[in-house]
Amino acid sequence: MESEPFRRVVCEPSQYPTGPPPLFRMGEWGGRLVTHREKEVPDVAQTTHEADWVSRIADEVIAESERRAPGKKIVCASGLSPSGPIHLGNLREVMVPHLVADEIRRRGVECEHIISWDDYDRFRKVPAGVEGVDASWSEHIGRPLTAVPAPPGSPYESWGQHFKAAMEASLVELGVEYRGISQTEMYTGGAYREQILFAMRRRQDIDAVLDRYRTLEKAGAKKPKKQQKPADEAEVEAAEGSGAASEDDGSTGSGAYYPYKPYCTVCGRDLTTVTAYDDESTELAYTCQCGHGETVLLREFDHGKLVWKVDWPMRWAYEGVVFEPSGVDHQSPGSSFVVGGQLVKEIFGAEQPLGPMYAFVGISGMAKMSSSKGGVPTPADALQIMEAPLLRWLYARRKPNQSFKVAFDQEIQRTYDEWDALGRKIADGSAQPADIAAHTRASTTALGPLTATPRPLPYRTLASVTDITGGEKEQTLRILSELDPEHPVHALDEVRPRLDRAHRWVTTQVPEDQRTRVRDEPDTGLLASLDDTQRESLRLLLDGLDEHWSLDGLTQLVYGVPKVQAGLDPDAKPTPELKVAQRGFFALLYRLLVGRETGPRLPTLLLAVGQDRVRKLLAA
Template sequence: MHWAYKIATELINKYPNKETFVCASGISPSGSVHIGNFREVITTYFVVKALQDLGKKTRFIFSWDDFDRFRKVPNNVDAEFQQYIGKSYDNIPDPFGCHHSYAEHFEAEFEDSLKVFGIEIEFIYQHSAYTSGKYNKQILHALKQRKEIYDILMEFKTSQSSNHDRDAFYPLTIYCKKCGKDDTKIILFEEEQEEIKYECLCGFQHQIKIMEANNIKLNWKVDWPMRWMMEDVIFEPGGRDHSSETGSYNVSKEIAKRIFHFEAPDYTPYEFIGIKGHNGKMSSSTGNNITPNELLNIYIPEIILFMFAKYKPSTAFNIGTDEDVLKNYTEYERYIVNNLNRSLEDEDIKYALELSHSNKTLSRLPKFSLIASVLPLVNYNVQLLQKILEKNGEKYDIQTIKKISNRAEYWIKHCYPIKNIVVNQNKASDLFQTLNDEQRNWIYQLQEYIALTNNSDSQLMQKIYAICQHHDKKIMKANQKQFFTLVYKLILNSPSGPPFPILIQAIGKDKTLDLLDFQ
């Protein structure tokens, strides 16, 4: 059983009377949301789809933790933003000047990419929830239970607790009403009056009523279980950094049970993913990342979804932007064809294709490897590419071709320039002089066949393969490999290229004959 359906089935069995299955994920908009963070969302998304497929009503919520403090200036943000460290993300200007706040800029960037994937989510903006007073009752409850919360936290630490620390502990952050930063210290909590007094490093002091406050946020390990309870969450994944024995989930699970009297949601830890050739751990707060939008320049959304769907959340994997792009496209295309032909036997792959919601769409798309091999030869002219495809029995409208060709062009020019193959301007005479008599005879025969055969004739390839005919099949196979390598080098100065009839169509019969004419 596919992992998403296994989780969904377990949830249904655990909550047989649940009317709506609330599944959650969330990210702090500390910078551009990278493809590693994307696993947080996509894991939940697949479980939601599986629940829906099993006939259950779902609610998929995503929390933007934009009331968190700004901790670090990312590499792609002006160093002047150091002045805002300590403020909440929603209370910082957009470093790029196109949105109302720092938070909104990175939220909009990620939300737009989710639309491309067809992922529909109910977004919850935590700065709005906190400042509206939605959580004030729970904040007051946590304050009154602060010593019990301290005891729970200390159960997961190796350090010794003390009565002094217990009395001084408060499970929340206060943003100063004057400077907006969290450089604050609580100096008095009047439980009966439900008021709290704080002072800030900026010199400001203030006393506020908890039930009227709009500048208080619960600390993470209290905030998380509080929101589980508020939203009745039954499933949420988390990264491996939250999943250790003393990690955030296990701590929050105890706080949920003992402080908020709520059973923590089922939890699936996920491994981080990487980008092949990309050094260092991706991080939104440092700017060392690759975003879903950037990956969409290379891969169609269905393939990205498929790559996440086919691996269990506990499995780490890398996404390639080098030659692996060809492998990933080819693998997906093969699975699609087999599925449509009802010859795909792997049930998990079938479900992964279904979860990527594109098995029908991709069947109408041209092959990426073919497009990538022909595009440079026609100087990235999509209209000419369309004509060549039509000559070979593959008819697509121009927009369908562009869906693949735009990504192939980006990949070649920005990630894998070795594929930017161009036709030789002059004959490769120096190479031809290195050939032995047998190899030269191969070229002479090929030139003759091209001159006498229509380049769309299906018999052309049979004649070409016959050039290296030999009674020993191993020798013949080796000769054919050597022959094609030589031909591509003589025409393209590359050891490989598109299928030969298509190569002739792309550069023209006359140009091909000219580059092979050494007699």
């Protein structure tokens, strides 16, 4: 939009990995340093009003940061556990703070988005659907995720690294700039040693805070109602799989309370019980279910971690987090977020982050999931069938407390139609401010624009073409060049990456029995059975092919044939009776061309089949 105000951001020249250059975060990826070129960035705040939820939250975060520590860098946070495929629900844990942090940076305010990789969490269960992983992996339950072997064939050393790397690659493509923090490195490197010793000294105070909520739970305190989930959709709980979903507070139900859990130095699991601790010497004694027991000096021991309900508020204080959203499971009285708010204030002397609740992400359609068979799809799965700006838009256009769906079925075509229609509204000045903001946040970040298709033809058209051609390049280019003869497509790169996403959708998500197979020979039996009206309709169509051989022309032709037969002008508005005649004509064409009564849009199908073959199959 030429009328948009811009702010200039100066960065270093980029070195991109192989492939199309999306917007990469700064840091190491693929062994190469990735930075950004100088870009002109739209100032979203100047294009929107109060309707934009990201701007409103950014206002609150900036004001809160100024209240706490004027002039200090603002920290927004996310937490992800690479315990298995990190799915599209977990992505909301990242996208909400990313969008807010990005808006703050657009305003020229220093802001950092951190992602804590909870890779020092215990391996809780063997997830279903991970290729090459079976029940034998249960022997690793209780070990840190970075101490569990990676799935067979993985180039990574551990389970945690394997699933973390997949998500990192998706965040690169999505343009998410962040600083990753490995909790394995933080704990085993001794970064939290003083915080651990402090928590152990205050263990009775911590236990007292936790006990308030244990008492509430025993008394039957009401919990908020879970969101209603559609029964016919696969649903993804946004907090599931993240560290934030764990409710461990270290309580054993009897004996002394300790907020620290060692990993056994013999079996490597956390099947341990602390039996004694001395504040003065920091001697800690523990036993393990494997039979091992020992006494260590906690001031030197880096083979364990704080229990989750203490770990999370400790990190808020350590990192100075001002904003971190949480999932719907954190609205109950004894949840980690609620209890953490008390612990961070009363024990660690800091403040709880601003943290709105975010809702479920639903999935419609999962025909063949490559990286998450048997489970819910990941960002990598989504990015195979849709461009990064579209996926970002799904998260940007809905407030955090609003649920939404990511479509893998035919609905993806409608989603793309909405996205393209919004682009046209923005171009002609009819879009609403909030919609402009969501589109801008989806297609750009504070560091510049994401990769976009130079000539974004309708996704449904590209899907139909690649369905018919099987992705064959020369035939695909021929068809696309004939869609609009006055403005032909000269090279497939003009319609990439959207074309590649549509092709991937057809080949992975459209069931085989719904794929388009054009007949090789005419259906002579059907042609011989036609009545005079049907024969005339085919003649009118064939006579008009030369004159109407374009997408718009064929659209006019196929809808116009029944009108002409009814004695109407080709541009006449259809009557109910005429619509019936049109449906009958369309069904006849589909049966003669592809052997069934439905298929891709007829104008696209006719262009794909080509004039010569159409005449061969329809000549009565």
